[in-house]
Amino acid sequence: MSETPAAPRLAETFAEVEDALLSRWPETRLEPSLDRIRAFTELLGDPQRTYAVIHLTGTNGKTSTSRMVDGLLRTLELRTGRFTSPHVERMNERICVDGEPLSDEEFVRAFNDVAPYTHLVDASEAHPLSFFETVVGMAYAAFADAPVDVAVVEVGMGGTWDATNVADGVVAVVLPIAVDHAKYLGDTPVVIAEEKAGIIKPGATVVVADQEPDVAAVLLARATEVGATVAREGLDFGVVTRVPAVGGQLVSLQGLRARYDDVFLPLYGAHQAQNAALALAAVEAFVGEEPLGDEVVRAAFAAATSPGRLEVVRRSPTIVLDAAHNPHGAEATAAALEDSFTFSPLIGVIGVMADKDHEGVLAAFEPHLAHLVCTQASSTDRALPAEQLAAQAVEIYGPDRVTVAPRLADAIDQAAALAEAGEALGGGLGSGAVLVTGSVVTVGEARTMLGGRS
Template sequence: MTDTPPGPPESPEPGPQARLAESPAEVEDALLSRWPETRLEPSLDRIRAFTALLGDPQTAYPVIHLTGTNGKTSTSRMIDGLLRTLNLRTGRFTSPHVERMSERISVDGEPLSDEAFVRAFNDVAPFTHLVDAEQDHPLSFFETVLGMAFAAFADAPVDVAVVEVGMGGTWDATNVADGAVAVVLPIDVDHAQFLGDTPLAIASEKAGIIKPGATVVLARQQEAVATLLHERAADVDATVAREGLEFGVVSRVPAVGGQTVTLQGLRARYDEVFLPLYGAHQAQNAAMALAAVEAFTGTEPLDDELVRAAFAEATSPGRLEVIRRSPTVLLDAAHNPHGAAAVAGALDDSFAFAPLIGVLGVMSDKDHRGLLTELEPHLAHVICTQNTTDRALPARELAEVALEIFGQDRVTVVPDLATAIDQAAALAEAGEAFGDPLGSGGVLVTGSVVTVGEARAMLHRERT
């Protein structure tokens, strides 16, 4: 790494299509005017042209690159926390955001401030129209935000960037960066219309982030998926670290406010580490994060106390997050059956709600039947709702499937999300209606990151 990493070159005079901003709202408006994240054209030509104009900032620092179906953001945040305890300056790029767009770009563990977010946009905006003019398709929302992140990290400058793919791997815009460490979390079916409808097909796309000479941290996978990933690693002479062999979760015990875990890392074993997150999936994410940081830092074990300190501060907004008490309201961004199964497991070992009322709002392109099926044994009642985006599945369409799975008496339709949460809280408090006179009920809001983000914003406003 050079002492003075390159930043964006001097900006040209903005052309008529360049939109500079004076506020975060103007940045968001400019970004949202571009191709949305759901409109894809499999090519790295645009992002390569964009980063070249910016001085290839993604080459100014080493990168830890993450892919997988679920768990990327939680694992990214844990990696970030561990690196910062080692006195390394970090950049972190994750998606999608929960509440604010600026959450996608973090430096030193904190999202960009409003001022920094505007500055990051204006630093790259004069170059966006140059790319648009030269390419067959314009830069997308995702590509533009990613360019902002890469440039902001170089400008900081950071010692290491933790970068989560947006979707897939090979053709994901983040793949213009070459990860010194590639982290592959469990692979299942999601985004089937873009990536394929089997785990193996999806794995072939995600394997693209494994670069020559990298270290690959692999989660447990289905056998055929594991074989494909190992073959990719062998093809590019990458070193492989496998969950369950070189590293993994030795034990975990649910605890007040989270769980206590013992982790076997690549260099040492770390006993009885408190993790303030719920569920076996978060323990697995912690093991993945630990192995990734050990692989990045070299051959020596990490300091035991630093590992404890980092994991004790771990947070993951919108991932089984307790956002309110009396009754308890949980938020979880699970949006596919694999994610819902992880939530169900965490509910079983960490919570004892009676009843638990679900508030579900999903996107129209997701497997909502599979998600409902995974959650049905854990929910006394489900309220079908919707978020405010155009991609939201209408609440009544969701309810048609929910009725087949839950039955007539366990489904309510409330299209307005705020009203749905209020009604769910009332049902949770009326425990005697479900055979529990103590009324120790809870509410789970889930089905989409957007639904959770909107709910989180509403419930935060209530508390202020």
Template sequence: MTEQPQARLAETYAEVEDALLSRWPETKLEPSLDRIEAFLDLLGNPQTAYPVIHLTGTNGKTSTSRMVDTLLRGLDLRTGRFTSPHVEKMSERISVDGEPLSDEEFVAAFNDVAPYTHLVDEQESHPLSFFETVVAMAYAKFAEAPVDVAVVEVGMGGSWDATNVADGVVAVVLPIAVDHAKYLGDSPAVIAVEKAGIIKAGAVAVLAEQEPDVSAVLADRIAEVGATAARAGTDFGVVSRQSAVGGQLVSLQGLRGRYDELFLPLYGAHQAENAAVALAAVEAFVGGSAPLDDELVRAAFAQVTSPGRLEIVRTGPTILLDAAHNPHGAEATAAALEDSFTLDPLVGVIGVMGDKDAEGLLAAFEPHLAQVVVTQNSTDRALPAAELAVVAREVFGEDRVVVEPRLADALDRAVALAEDGSGGGSIAAGGVLVTGSVVTVGEARAMLRPSRRRGEQ
């Protein structure tokens, strides 16, 4: 009898990163919950130890998760939060009490589950993936903490997503559009069938505004499992919003009451809509008929952050980072640029993944960018800059496209173009938008924020 391989415990963050990345990548999918269910069973099913607020949708999941988390902590609840992908560092995906795990905590979380990984690998027809392993780490860590509630963002889709072994008492469905078409389908209605899978029996389904055919799919699922629906535009929503220095002032109608002139330090109508969804999700979780405390809500929204979502990382010229990576997200970002910024010229630095709708994304930004510097991030999945340039020239025209394959060079070139186009004044009116992929934004963020404190998000 041959001896089976045993998981080696890690001593450093780098060793954990290497061990996780050696597993199936997030982009390689085999639609089954068998592996993650077997894994969590060996771990004692930690995902049943606390209530879960589960979020799906095409865009806005991470920002909304962070808002939900902040509101819950304002209620003196201990929270766990799982989001993906990460912007700069893998450990960002797992947070407790609003803070990502430290390197030491991340190593400990890995070592808690590592002894069981090979047991599952041996039993199943496919080995555990990177994503399944990190999901198990999160669920186990939340049980160990222990948390009062976990805020969990799906990785992709819903029904077959590894996070879906947990049954959310609140299921949040953010706007559904086309993304990951190869895996999820090529129309919002088809994709909605997969995403609706997070809505479980007895749950409250908090639904952002959707296209009519998507709404019909979600309504069918809610009726099928006996869930309760709370719909944006009917049961809650944005009453008003106006741009303000550093963000916007929003008035929200919740499920339990109205909350006026809340400062939200994020930009764009889409973030106001995310805030309304987050508020409704927390009200649904808390239950009862009384509104949440107004000052609590006000204080919570005022401290929300969402790295890489129209985040200003430098001024003179202004450099914005935004993780938009599909046409739907790009359209929301473009509208926010028009709404909240007066940067002239605005130069884009764009690097996308090879499986994304690059033409649709570029078209959404074209009216707002004076020029675009096409580039690529460091991953194998990145669309080569030369190939992206071909698409960009079709959208922007030859004269407005610059090619810089190295991201660092692209940033330097874009800053120079923004400064030159601003007339050379002491305070540059131009700006740079880095976008196209979470990875591109994460790598740019690391280059542009080298002096930030260790662990700061």
């Protein structure tokens, strides 16, 4: 007879929970199956079926849009859960109730609530529960325990085989699809769209961002197959106008139920205006036939935040953090910098993950950066060594515009000095700035170092 595995020791501290979770399969190791997460959530009593779900996928913009959806729902006085990934600074950012991350104590409690069941799944399945699957189970159980009225859930990667997909979204949101995670999802937007379309469930409403025609065709085919209602950006809703403003932008949005003019959004860039339009349409689809109301929309968007997304964390010189980590995201960030700021010179600090298209990211930023400091995050072995990144950067920027500083603190110091020097690089004195970008991990480390706003 095989022995029943011993129940895991319950955690007492946040650090112990982190250690227990990080000892599991990392987020970068995937085995495409919902068997483990289904077994896990069944043991937990299928908590994800006890509240409504708005499910989001796409290549970029998921977290920002999730935060805006959450804000609109809370302004409507609904109790919300929000699950996003990856985290910027601390793991408990991933699980929020009523707009606030679980406290360390609540995060420990959420882990201990599910821990007795993790070993049962580990013992019964061909592979153990991964880090991500375990955190998804924690989130779904915590939302049921709260309890919440609606959960806003961002996929981790893809759609069909993503662990979050044991929930059935009454509204599915598909943000713009481009190439990322090519090793796991495919190397063309159409192939990736087929995977992401898996979150569109029978009878749901799917809110679709403007897509390439062949990508849109995949999503519409899936919606037709399962009988989902489709709302398309540019046809059923969208951004009417946007004008950069101090601290963000003024946007006029056409929703599914009403138009809202001159709404202040304290986030930068056309991509954030698009995210706002998608969030508005998603919440309108969720709520029903009545408009949300002018005061609700204005209040929710005025309070919008998105840490690490074109976030100004310091002045003199200005330091901006942005988590762009693929060419599509880098192009959106670069366009927003040109649109909303007049930095001269702009000095880049870039640290990337080795499994990303770093050449594409470097190329997207090249026209906008006077100089580039190549660095690397210290908290992960996935980081591409700074010297390797610099060797590639020299081919794009030339040797005179690239320096290497493996330690992120040194890189930021060097970039700040170059930005302050200003005139030596062709800019006006006092108009220089630093952009820290390339990965969520790099931005998270910089944010902790620089004391970013919550």
